[in-house]
Amino acid sequence: MNGWLQRIWGLLRVLVALGVGWRYGWGWGLMTLALHAAVLMLGFVQLRWVNRPAPGWGQLLRAWSREVVASELAFSWRQPWREWAEPDHLPAGAQTGVLLVHGFACNRGRWNGWMKRLRAQGVAFIAPTLEPAFGSIDAYADEIEAGVRELKAHTGQMPVLCAHSMGGLALRAWWRKHGAAHDVPRVITLGSPHLGTRMAAFGQGRNARQMRLRSAWLAELPGMPDMDSFWTPCDQIVNPAEMAILPGSRAHRLDGVGHMGLVHSPEAWACLQTALASSLSTPRRI
Template sequence: MKKTRSLVSIAVTIVFILSIFSTAEAAKKVPVASEKDPVVFVHGFTGSSSSFDNMKEWLISQGWPSNYLYAIQYSDTTGSSVDNAYELQTFVKNVLRQTKASKVDIVAHSMGGLSTRYYVKYLEGAQNVDDIVTLGSPHHGTNSSYFGLWTEGAREMVPGSAFLNELNSVDETPNGSDTSAVIQCTSIYSSADTVINPYTSSIIEGAENIEISGVSHSGLLTDSTVRPLILDGLEDGGQNTN
């Protein structure tokens, strides 16, 4: 009987030790939420939250927890970037409440970069945003907007519009009024983008401006050459939780 008990004791000890090693190995593989900022994806003119489905899957493969990835769907996809910025403000609040994070990162495509910058500059984005990556955003307007002048969103994207003049006044880099919250801003744009005309409109003073070639306007969302650039824009040291 004693021999049997000894064998059982040894077996239990071995199982316990193996479970510790298994737990340690699993911990290495499971992404720790606090090491990443939640990412909010912002679509552009006539865009959709589903535009980022593929990018979400890719970021999960790069270590982001699936519950840290959120794509907003604006109620008016051709409407004013000012109105959209207020929707973004509410959306980010909800993301921060759900994740318990202190800040989010934002990846914005096309016109989404304008509502993002407005949110940061004039609302409370300066306190709630860590990094911004814009993809083919018409920071200084696009001549393509003349084809949609019946929409407020297009009128705001006309080069030299009152909206753009206000947004780009004083400081083009969207750090808002909070000088202690410096936001890393990356603008990625393509010389093959015929929607943003001229494509150099995406250059924004104070940001890291990255020009690529051979990628279309919509291709910026899925092209494999863009992915590492987005990753660099998002990984500047992580964030702190509340």
């Protein structure tokens, strides 16, 4: 669903820019396309008053400039047009596996960069598109379970679970429903609103309401025993920034990076590689 919504939105942006350019001049048309970057900038500026200690202006500028590129890549190209450019990969003889879980208003195309690199490494992976797009996060548990079981059957062991944004909450909802049937997995979350976020008040759908600060739904979610939480004080979506740190997890702070940019961070990729190397030393369970 998110894919075709983003295709419609992208086409509307282009049509409006063409109309403005035709009527008022092409410079104004280009400026119309750049409105996205201007609105995005406001999200970073407000972090000076939301987060304590406040990120510096240099960090915010660096994060904003990278986020413009990352968000356009995700919402104007990969998710609307390239959702299945990198299909799930279950190569013969794979010893390790990764389940990749996207966040709110996204789809599996969010992970195209990682999927391409994992394919080159011969690592098995599955990246579901979670539906319904704006339904309850609890509804995603069975789809995650199907992916976990398929990867376990293929590699003989638990996959590494990696999630961006809302996907981290979907993993915790899966653990609540299906965790008793599995060994403890290694989990990596990137900018997940484990304790909620102020920005969820502006979102649509039941899943957005579940992500609000101090929501009853969040309070009932279990933790996960073996988790790395990546967070950034320049997160324009999950704020206050510390809301992305699940108590008891290994917290990793990244500076000068925005919410979407976390998926492009070399630190997060290195953490995944470490987790995969560790899983190779774990005996296979056939």
